[in-house]
Amino acid sequence: MSVSKEFALKIVDLLEDKKANDITVIDVEGISPIADCFVIATGTSSTHINALSDHLSKELKEDLKHREGKVSGGWILLDFKDVIVHVFTGETRAYYSLERVWSDAPRVALHN
Template sequence: MNALTAIEKVHAVASMLNNKKAKDITAIEIKDLTTLGDYFIIASGSSSTQVKALCDAVEDGMTSLGFEPLRVEGYQSGMWVVLDYTEIIVHLFYEQTREFYSLERLWADAPKVALKLED
């Protein structure tokens, strides 16, 4: 059994996304606001192809750590892909789609997680 905590998974996924040049990687803590999970990770890609590549990178990276998503939604369109890892839910957006849905604004009460990402 893999012993990563939810916050360790958040940092691992953020690093995976950063390595694939995701834009504006954000993590918010939602555990006190909803039963959906503990954290949202939100990131953008500049094309549907990049969004799909980001999704693939997260899936491959999490699989290598011993975690499989409960479900993946939106992969075909590449406009908004959701990967559900129970405690963490990863939202990967095409840039304009992210602006339209503005999850960060909808979840403005959720505290941001400080991510240490290397350039």
């Protein structure tokens, strides 16, 4: 397993610790020039997505390259260079439907 996928699975563990919903890891290595994996997760509210992104930022602060988005917008993006994390509210996730956009990319099997 690649280092990027291992790191993505570490992120999954951290998201599960804070009760993120519907976590998906998409392998975009060789498809996207911006990352090897996307991790997509849903929070139950804007407060929850903020807590999820804060938890990742704190636990992985040395690896975090960039954070953007607003809790009020329902989407926070965390850039860990080879792994990009998208934390959404349910409504915003459904609207942007990243899984549909990247439907040709394989999904990484989660360990749960």
